[in-house]
Amino acid sequence: MAELEVSGITFAYEETPVLSDVSLKLHEHELVSILGASGCGKTTLFHVIAGLHKPQQGKVVLNGRDITGCPGQISYMMQKDLLLPYRTIEDNVILPLLLKGEKKKEAREKASLYFEEFGLEGTQRKYPRQLSGGMRQRAALLRTYMFSREVALLDEPFSALDTLTKSEMHRWYLDVMDKIHMSTLFITHDIDEAILLSDRICLLTGKPGRVTEEIVIKEPRPRKREFNLTEEFLEYKRRILERL
Amino acid sequence: MKRKLRNITSRLLPVTAVLLLLAIWQTACAAGLISGFLLPSPLEVAMAFVKDFPLLMDNAKVTLLEAFIGLAVGVLVGFVTAVLMDCFDWLYRAVYPLIVLTQTVPTVAIAPLLVLWFGYEMLPKVILIVIVTFFPITVSLLDGFRASDQDTVSLLRSMGASKSQIFRYVKFPGALGAFFASLRISVSYAVVGAVISEWLGGFNGLGVYMTRVKKAFSFDKMFAVIFLISAISLFLMWAVNVLQRISMPWEEENR
Ligand SMILES: Nc1ncnc2c1ncn2[C@@H]1O[C@H](COP(=O)(O)OP(=O)(O)OP(=O)(O)O)[C@@H](O)[C@H]1O
Numbered sequence: 001m002a003e004l005e006v007s008g009i010t011f012a013y014e015e016t017p018v019l020s021d022v023s024l025k026l027h028e029h030e031l032v033s034i035l036g037a038s039g040c041g042k043t044t045l046f047h048v049i050a051g052l053h054k055p056q057q058g059k060v061v062l063n064g065r066d067i068t069g070c071p072g073q074i075s076y077m078m079q080k081d082l083l084l085p086y087r088t089i090e091d092n093v094i095l096p097l098l099l100k101g102e103k104k105k106e107a108r109e110k111a112s113l114y115f116e117e118f119g120l121e122g123t124q125r126k127y128p129r130q131l132s133g134g135m136r137q138r139a140a141l142l143r144t145y146m147f148s149r150e151v152a153l154l155d156e157p158f159s160a161l162d163t164l165t166k167s168e169m170h171r172w173y174l175d176v177m178d179k180i181h182m183s184t185l186f187i188t189h190d191i192d193e194a195i196l197l198s199d200r201i202c203l204l205t206g207k208p209g210r211v212t213e214e215i216v217i218k219e220p221r222p223r224k225r226e227f228n229l230t231e232e233f234l235e236y237k238r239r240i241l242e243r244l
Numbered sequence: 245m246k247r248k249l250r251n252i253t254s255r256l257l258p259v260t261a262v263l264l265l266l267a268i269w270q271t272a273c274a275a276g277l278i279s280g281f282l283l284p285s286p287l288e289v290a291m292a293f294v295k296d297f298p299l300l301m302d303n304a305k306v307t308l309l310e311a312f313i314g315l316a317v318g319v320l321v322g323f324v325t326a327v328l329m330d331c332f333d334w335l336y337r338a339v340y341p342l343i344v345l346t347q348t349v350p351t352v353a354i355a356p357l358l359v360l361w362f363g364y365e366m367l368p369k370v371i372l373i374v375i376v377t378f379f380p381i382t383v384s385l386l387d388g389f390r391a392s393d394q395d396t397v398s399l400l401r402s403m404g405a406s407k408s409q410i411f412r413y414v415k416f417p418g419a420l421g422a423f424f425a426s427l428r429i430s431v432s433y434a435v436v437g438a439v440i441s442e443w444l445g446g447f448n449g450l451g452v453y454m455t456r457v458k459k460a461f462s463f464d465k466m467f468a469v470i471f472l473i474s475a476i477s478l479f480l481m482w483a484v485n486v487l488q489r490i491s492m493p494w495e496e497e498n499r
Pocket residue numbers: 013016018036037038039040041042043044045079189
């Protein structure tokens with residue numbers, strides 16, 4: 001059984017239809033990316049899955065439970081890092097725990113276990129504006145992880161970074177993923193990134209958007225750094241470019 | 245090093261300007277260009293200040309007490325109104341024009357009425373100060389709440405945050421900067437409001453002292469009390485700055 005099952009989602013902002021009959025599945029420990037052009041409705045789809053928007057049609061089911069239109073069930077990292085400028089990194093990261101009613105001290109203790117793993121040691125007492133873009137992204141990711149370890153929605157987590165920082169973050173992310181085993185839905189419009197990181201790629205195209213193609217990346221994990229230079233990689237890329 | 249130097253010069257500049265002004269004033273008075281009856285010299289003002297110092301302090305105590313109580317109540321009222329108006333849109337639409345209306349009524353016009361209704365004690369003065377101080381607080385807090393980032397609010401909603409949690413973690417801290425800006429205004433309004441209400445009826449306070457020395461044509465004392473009131477306002481604004489720096493540590497320069 002799929003951990004997260006999205007079926008037949010249709011959504012429109014007032015008069016503009018954005019999504020039409022979108023369905024996808026996410027299995028345990030899987031990383032599925034949603035690839036599509038700018039403005040095709042990727043963020044909207046995530047808002048629906050996270051329960052922030054109610055779809056006109058369709059269902060979102062998490063572990064067999066219907067959670068359509070109920071926020072507070074799935075970790076969601078938005079397109080911007082949205083770290084609160086007036087809280088230290090540590091206090092930003094424990095925010096989901098505080099919202100669930102945990103005590104500040106216990107929450108800090110819990111979070112402190114992960115700072116090293118996320119490459120954030122020494123930043124606990126700093127404010128977001130004192131950190132580089134890459135570090136802020138890691139902090140936002142850790143906050144997402146603190147909310148729940150089941151399913152995470154990541155909306156273009158690395159798109160704001162420069163190419164070098166980005167590939168460093170990819171390597172780091174694949175590393176962390178191997179350790180924490182989170183199931184992830186991942187938005188990107190970077191084809192290389194999608195092939196490098198995903199188990200499956202869903203292509204979202206058209207207006208209103210729908211999932212037109214699903215591509216399975218068979219390359220086993222952990223993936224080598226040279227994967228994106230291989231013949232297979234190029235073959236995948238060719239296939240995706242044809243379909244987009 | 246260069247920066248430090250510039251810092252010192254920028255701080256010395258206003259001090260020099262004030263000293264220069266005082267020097268010109270003193271010379272003009274000493275040379276007899278202005279009659280001592282119309283404008284006392286700075287030295288005379290300073291002497292009057294020293295001579296009446298105990299009396300001035302006694303009166304200042306009363307005025308400050310009124311200003312503090314009025315400001316505290318004003319801030320509380322301003323805060324509660326802003327929160328309620330932010331929560332309930334119908335309340336916002338119903339009450340906002342009324343609140344603006346309270347600000348168009350001149351203070352000097354309502355002060356005698358308040359004296360008539362509530363007597364010569366502290367109550368009418370505190371009420372007047374509340375009326376003048378709550379408005380800047382309400383307006384800026386409301387703006388601050390409404391300017392909160394919608395994406396951040398969505399993020400907290402996705403984490404299952406309740407309305408009150410969103411207020412506590414996003415709206416309130418986001419409005420702090422605006423709050424302190426308005427507090428600086430309200431602090432000076434509070435002092436001036438206290439003095440004005442004392443002019444129009446009372447037994448103690450700097451405003452009462454002012455009316456008394458005016459009737460006696462002691463312009464040196466008049467100037468002494470004017471300077472004292474300015475100094476108190478400046479000191480209080482500085483105190484607000486310190487309070488702001490302490491409660492908003494994230495605004496500090498990266499060091
Ligand atoms: N709140 C809104 N109200 C009305 N229309 C909206 C709203 N948000 C987005 N849209 C429209 O819905 C469409 C899809 O937007 P969405 O943000 O989901 O795209 P996206 O695929 O995430 O794009 P990008 O890659 O640029 O982030 C766009 O045409 C956009 O103009």
